[in-house]
Amino acid sequence: MSESDVPDGFKRVGDHPDELWSEAAFKHVFRLQEEEEKRDPDAYDIYIFNDFFGYACADLIRREMLSLGTKAASTTGRLELKTFQQFEALVLYMANSNGANVFPTIDDAELAEAIYNGYGSLWLSYLLNLEKAAKPDNLSSTNPINALNFKNVVRTAAKVLGQYGGLGFENDADDFERAMLRVLERNGMNGTPKKKLFLGENSGEDDEDEDMEDEDEEDDDEDEGFEPATDKDVTRIAKQWKMTPALQTLRARAVPVDFVKGRSWDISSWPAHELAAEKAKQQAIMDGFD
Template identity: 55%
Template sequence: MPSAESSIPDGFIQINDHPAEIWSKVAFDHVERLQTDEENRNPDAHRLYIYNDYFGYACCDLLKKEMLAIGKKIASKTEKLSLPTFQRLEALVLYMANSMAADVFHTIDDPELSEAIYTGYGALWMTYLLALETAAKPQKLSATHPLAVRNLENVVRTAAKVITQFSDLGFSRDARDLAAAMLRVLERNDMDGTPKPKAFLGKAVKSDSDSEDEDEEEEEEDARPAKKSRHATGADDHDVRAAAKEWKASSAMKDLRDAYGPVEHGGRPWDITKWSKAQLEAEKARFDGDGDEDDVFF
């Protein structure tokens, strides 16, 4: 959870009291907007049952719009290397690491749309990271060049960790190869190219069922030697070039735009808060003949 220590740089929030887990307030604010949009689309939050995949498709629509908006920024000559573009990608990492949308987008009965969202996330990050590296030349990419991004290293490492959480879902592109390529880009620019043991380091509030392995992973992370002796997962520059071809934002965004998505329910927006009172009551009545909300299916 976020920390409020006075030593944290202005404009940033620290997660789990871990010194590496510094995230911009701008990104957090955008995640809150995404979470509000997500909740507004959730039938359970409105005591409704619509159809089984409604929330999944509604979240796919949310993720699709967000990724396409970021894709436009990355394709723009004027916005590509701006701090707001990085912060938008930073927010996407936070959101994909901890949201219901990330849990349900791949459960819908539409594998092409699910894969387009998965590929879109990875392609946006691979393309953007290489664009930053290219812009930095002849110098090396860093937290101050070509863009002043204090938390660049941690955000990229987290972005790589997040994509691997979808590794075993049967998508055609290999998330582990992409993550290794992203970490190799960090490594060849004298940054930490080791994979994170989990998305957010530090001592988070845990339930009794949490694995003790996480504590061991945290100790291992804290015990790693100095930066220059830290190595990634074995990927080389050939692997980076291969990933750049396979995870290209321009083609991924085209596939995402073209991916079929269901029309909004009865012509209504996915955001249930925008439905009229009459529409809400009519929806409830479809599954509740006597109009008693306590009998609505969940």
């Protein structure tokens, strides 16, 4: 696919024809990245405590998920394209950001798991509600919302939680992926898992014949050890990933403000004299090593 083949309003990630992501979603990602940087002590040449950045990013992700939860719970809001694009942005951010990498390292396993469960419950509930809204027709990239990259976004969303599979969380990331993909499959879309979050120039298909049909190329990107879910599995898994209780837990797991002495996690909002004092403390520590 050449750049001229990319639809208006989209960007192509890597060199794979299916990796289309909306410019609107990237705007949300840039917003999250800016907020993330405002919470990074390294960006201000200060040290607060070891887990500060992890907790600050956990707070950022938690707030974004709660915002999405409000939209996903609305029968009209969930059907707006801008809601899908914000969900799309959450996938991009969770798949490739410092914040998504660092939040599981905090010394609060319950908060980390609440974020993990929040992501899964949001996406699975959202997808099932879109499927319900599409009836009596199949769920598709044009029904009930017009999102040209619908299939790729959902397949990628399904794979995100696999990054956290070794952390001992109760809900199973593989089950989540299987349920998401089964919803695609039963609506006539590709319900096979991606080999990696972002396919492209490093995914192994670059040396293949450029004239290969898209379907054959896609087969090379699938996970060979995948066990498809049944509709009965989807019902069972959806009960484990219910949105309302997951978001209630996430809302209750607010990051203690004591960790920042009542200040915002956004370091850029701190009074100038407080930030200067923190920098002076850091400089004194560094001078002690000279």
